[in-house]
Amino acid sequence: MDGDGHRVTSPASGGASVRAPRRRPAPGTWLWWALAAGLPLLFLGVFFAWPVAALVVQGFFADDGGTRVLDLSGFGEVLSQPRTWRVVGQTLAQATVGTALAVLLGLPGAYVLYRCRFPGRTLVRGLVTVPFVLPTVVVGVAFRALFAPGGTFGWLGVEESFAGVVIALVFFNYAVVVRTVGGLWERLDPRAEQAARSLGASPWRAFRTVTLPALGPAIASAAAVVFLFCATAFGVVLVLGGMRYGTIETEIWIRTTQFLDLRAAAVLSILQLVVVTGALLVSARLRARRERALHLSSDRSAAHRFSWRRASDAVPALATLVVVGLLVVTPLAGLVARSLRAPDGSWGLDNYVALGTTGGRNALSVTVWEATANSLRTAAVAAVIAVVVGGLVALVVSRRPRSPGLRRAVGTLDAVFMLPLGVSAVTVGFGFLITLDRPLGFDVDLRTSGLLVPIAQAVVAIPLVVRTVLPVLRAIDPRLREVAATLGAAPGRVLCTVDGPLTARSLGLAIGFAFAVSLGEFGATSFLARPDTATLPVVIYRLIGQPGAENYGMALAASVVLAVLTATVMMVAERLRGDAGGGEF
């Protein structure tokens, strides 16, 4: 999100349009900026772009009697199949409806959780984030148990239907909308809306004409992220929709992992890239159009005490209660309740006690607690990588160079680092296999290295770090830096004394997010984690893939541990964020 709304100084500061005359920067400055942009680009190049490109390119070369020749016939073949277009249509439909619904349901949630104050608010904020990081296999089972015939909502008949998939997508992405939009809403100056109200506008009209347009950039940003997540959702689509609702992503997975049909997978990857780039362009366009209108905010937190008597509080609160209750609490409560049922059917902590073992009949090679330790260690490394790389990207992207070429380059950099959310994990994972045996020509086989797991997790977490830190950096009045520079501070010192303190707290939230996302990451990890260093989601998957009441109970107990860890991390991150504002997730 381009959060011009979060100006730290007064609204009159005017942002990019008002610039003090500046000295030419010293040549050293250029070097620093080149380094700040170069390091993340190198990282993304080695651990994302190159593997993906190598795999796609391999798909376009056929083996012709020992020599490799370019063969683009895959395009014609794949694009002429009706199934391909059905799959593309399905992807767009699911992602569009899922995104629209997530935004629609998320807006009241953002209002209640960020604009109102009530006891337990932090807890609820943590709770809604849990689905976002739970492993799909658990969600699949927990969710399907509700919607399958005989489940609590079995009568709805949405299982294996378009509606079922969309509900699951909303379940996963609700938090993205709530946190992104809430983050901006919290800082929005209430006076404009108050003025509209005192001029006689109804609450609804004031919201529609004043608040909603102001929230535009945040909504566009949230929608873009949700769209990417929906368009590349894999497990949840298969679990809840079945093959009938195949998407580009599920096709890529099956083509790559089951058929090794790299030719078709390459064409589908390109289609996916087109869809994702299109979504990013639309979102950037929407944000750019709205940005100008956004100089209304203040640095005070605009939250007020919640009251049931106010209709403008009660209505969104009711909506949120229903959504959170049905969508988040019910499946999670079912999960917790089931985890407390011992294998013999009685209630108790047996499943949790069993987490210190390797499961019924030795289902695992490490105990669940050891796996938890592995997870925490890996996530910590991933979070550090993500915050360093993502922080640098945010730093570079937050600047608005005067040269249009450079400005465009900065904009492209911003979009490029969103791509890992929109490209199939299987393409990245298989790409690793053919590129990282000698990364950059160094004789270090990274493919079997334990370091690859946190790196893969970091690649996914970086976009979230960028989205979290960027609005705060953008909100810093450029004149503060210019003043510091004029007074003789070197660029490094400016960073330390101006950007640093103002960004520190949003970094806390970014670390929390990166950490939580890495904790729950399963797609890439399942390819890369070695059996003896399995992470929590991997052992959950393993446990739930075994028969036996003990293993099933343990899997659910382990999922609850993962959920609690995640929620705790997010709540601590919220605390670190304090009231410095900013941040989208």
Added chain:
Amino acid sequence: MNRRTRRTLATTAVVALLPALAACTGEDTPGEAQSSPTTSASESGTPELSGTVTLVTHDSFALSEGLLESFESETGLTVEQAAAGDAGTLVNQLVLTADSPLGDVVYGVDNTFASRAVEAGVFEPYTPDELDPSVTDLVDPALEGLTPIDKGDVCLNVDTTWFEDEGVEPPSTLEDLTDPAYEDLTVVTNPATSSPGFAFLLATVDAFGEDGWEQYWADLADNGLKVTDGWSDAYYVDFSGAGEGGERPIVLSYATSPAFTVTEDGSETTTAALLDTCFRQVEYAGVLAGTDNPDGARALVDFLASAEVQADVPPNMYMYPADDTVELPAEWEQFAPLAEDPFDVAPAEIDAHRDEWIEQWTATVIG
């Protein structure tokens, strides 16, 4: 937040990270650097072993504690594990990395995927000496040079309690499932996304022939068949016998599954495998072509085929050992016998038709 808390947090973070970083750097270089001077080792004699062997395997690989360690101390080898996805993903990863192998030995390639890897030249043929005939019998000509480690049957399971309560005779053959008496009672997994699902598709190909299996599946679909994406989904959500509220008493699972639903007194099990509906899966180990430590790799394959590891297979990997002379857990004999005459399709045949069969299946069942 005050400065002091912040510093404490930073310190905690650094302290928490140190072991992690140390662990990672220690694992950066897999064994190839130590490719040992054992090239002189003769074919027959015991070669001098040293260095590292990397075992590429799927996530089900597990041995009793200490077993792998004692192998290491006896041979002087260091065994590292490298992960891969499930059986299908594993083979495709091996094929993709044939020029630059992920390790020295692979375990977990099964008979439904192995011939693709053999054809791609992934393996360096090697067979341990002195294998029991029950083991060598499991090697199809197309899979020469691979060593069978374990086997198991993918079979339909029924919830016997459900059938008793309803007073219905449980089905016993594949044909039975198309009987209207069993309408809406069966759940299986998708062959495109699940390896037992594909094994079951192969069982029907063998049972009904290349011209008949599609019709069989069409009949199944008409009789209210349910298809899920993966095993856990089918077993825990839809199957009534798992005790989780499922409503279907017939599920695709393994011949060993009934050993997990034994009643508390250990006298009987509440589910049963239909042994006339099974497809036999065999999992193999093999030396990867291009290994830096061929002697070490062979020693590791010998170890996996040894009586010690074979006896360790049932309790740890839920599969039957390839070697029939190895003693089985008592409850397996009682509750989880293998099929006497399982269905079977030749590996080369499977490889030639896999994509086609899955596409036809999808068109027939999913639409």
